[in-house]
Amino acid sequence: MTALDERGLTQYRRDHVGFVFQFYNLMSSLTARENVQMVTEIARRPMSPDDPVALVGLTDRRDHFPAQLSGGEQQRVAIARAIAKNPEVLLCDEPTGALDSATGIKVLGALAEVNRSVGATTLVITHNAAIREIADRVLRFADGRIVEETVNATKKDPAEVSW
Amino acid sequence: MVISPLHRKVLRDLRRLWAHVLAIALVLAAGVATLILGNGAHSSLHETRARYYDDYRFADVFADVTRAPRALLGDIREIDNVLAAEARIVQLALLDMPAMAEPGTMFLVSLPEDGDRGLNLLHLRQGQLPDPQSAREVVVSEGFAAAHRLRPGAPLTVLMNGQQRELRVTGIALSPEFIYALGLGEMMPDPRRFGIAWLPRPALESALDLEGAFSKGRVLECRAQAGAGGIG
Numbered sequence: 001m002t003a004l005d006e007r008g009l010t011q012y013r014r015d016h017v018g019f020v021f022q023f024y025n026l027m028s029s030l031t032a033r034e035n036v037q038m039v040t041e042i043a044r045r046p047m048s049p050d051d052p053v054a055l056v057g058l059t060d061r062r063d064h065f066p067a068q069l070s071g072g073e074q075q076r077v078a079i080a081r082a083i084a085k086n087p088e089v090l091l092c093d094e095p096t097g098a099l100d101s102a103t104g105i106k107v108l109g110a111l112a113e114v115n116r117s118v119g120a121t122t123l124v125i126t127h128n129a130a131i132r133e134i135a136d137r138v139l140r141f142a143d144g145r146i147v148e149e150t151v152n153a154t155k156k157d158p159a160e161v162s163w
Numbered sequence: 164m165v166i167s168p169l170h171r172k173v174l175r176d177l178r179r180l181w182a183h184v185l186a187i188a189l190v191l192a193a194g195v196a197t198l199i200l201g202n203g204a205h206s207s208l209h210e211t212r213a214r215y216y217d218d219y220r221f222a223d224v225f226a227d228v229t230r231a232p233r234a235l236l237g238d239i240r241e242i243d244n245v246l247a248a249e250a251r252i253v254q255l256a257l258l259d260m261p262a263m264a265e266p267g268t269m270f271l272v273s274l275p276e277d278g279d280r281g282l283n284l285l286h287l288r289q290g291q292l293p294d295p296q297s298a299r300e301v302v303v304s305e306g307f308a309a310a311h312r313l314r315p316g317a318p319l320t321v322l323m324n325g326q327q328r329e330l331r332v333t334g335i336a337l338s339p340e341f342i343y344a345l346g347l348g349e350m351m352p353d354p355r356r357f358g359i360a361w362l363p364r365p366a367l368e369s370a371l372d373l374e375g376a377f378s379k380g381r382v383l384e385c386r387a388q389a390g391a392g393g394i395g
Contacts, residue, residue, distance in 0.1 A: 027168075027172055029171075029172050029175040029176050029179065030168050030171065030172050030175075034168040034171060034172075035168070037167075037168045038168045038169065041167060041168065
């Protein structure tokens with residue numbers, strides 16, 4: 001991968017990596033389903049657009065625009081969009097950072113569910129230490145390097161986490 | 164037909180921003196219209212000018228000489244690619260207008276002798292060309308005529324070669340040669356103080372003592388139209 005040029009890296013991200021951002025980055029003039037469709041149209045082996053939407057529990061909200069959805073729902077649409085391409089790696093950058101704890105837990109539930117059913121390696125970057133309990137493996141970064149590595153023998157269900 | 168989400172996004176954005184879209188479209192339309200109008204006007208003016216120069220046989224090459232024998236004209240006509248050549252007399256005269264306190268000048272130019280086959284033909288706006296035998300009849304430039312409210316039949320007094328001469332306007336004309344008529348040493352055209360009068364060659368010859376086989380006039384201009392195009 002280090003040998004790839006800009007174009008090759010873009011292609012790699014498009015085919016293999018899903019991204020979830022702190023502030024969702026949804027297209028405001030497209031519905032939830034259409035936001036997912038954006039990805040399924042260009043991905044190499046995509047899911048049917050309705051499947052990821054169902055996986056994050058938004059089937060009955062799929063024809064709503066982002067402005068008509070709550071923050072947690074929007075983030076779940078973003079997760080659906082990220083997994084629609086069947087990625088091998090799912091990168092989540094502070095996925096609960098903009099959400100209250102109850103909504104954040106729902107989003108984490110969706111992530112855990114996706115991780116189970118799609119099987120993508122899911123990396124969640126967070127400042128929220130409580131979230132580490134739902135992970136298989138926790139890496140703690142400080143000053144640009146890994147300072148601690150923990151493997152959770154038993155990981156918690158997101159519903160049991162609180163902050 | 165299934166519309167892709169990106170197209171749908173564009174359509175929805177356009178609908179949402181319809182006022183902006185309309186404003187941009189109007190600006191673009193105005194710009195395009197201005198461009199088309201400007202281009203049209205430019206090419207139209209360009210063609211009109213070319214046509215005017217062509218129709219009135221505006222010469223391509225001008226040469227001023229102090230004095231030259233008329234026989235030289237034959238030599239000039241022999242030069243390759245010279246389609247037509249013409250010798251004229253051009254004389255500066257002082258204006259003597261009763262209503263004008265400031266000094267004014269006038270170019271006296273001999274009329275093309277070959278009629279329609281001459282060069283730098285006049286476009287008559289009013290009246291008629293002078294009688295070729297007349298020593299008093301002249302055609303004046305339109306700007307000058309307008310500035311002095313001259314009409315065909317009006318008298319005109321000039322000082323030519325030290326002599327006062329009473330002339331009579333028979334016509335008012337435009338010439339491709341004097342579209343922007345500047346008097347000697349002037350920065351801007353002033354049709355009140357500078358005009359052009361065309362008169363038959365014999366009238367100028369006699370007034371300036373230029374008769375004979377060799378022109379002894381102060382100015383004899385040889386004007387040639389060169390090149391393959393232009394002369395029909």
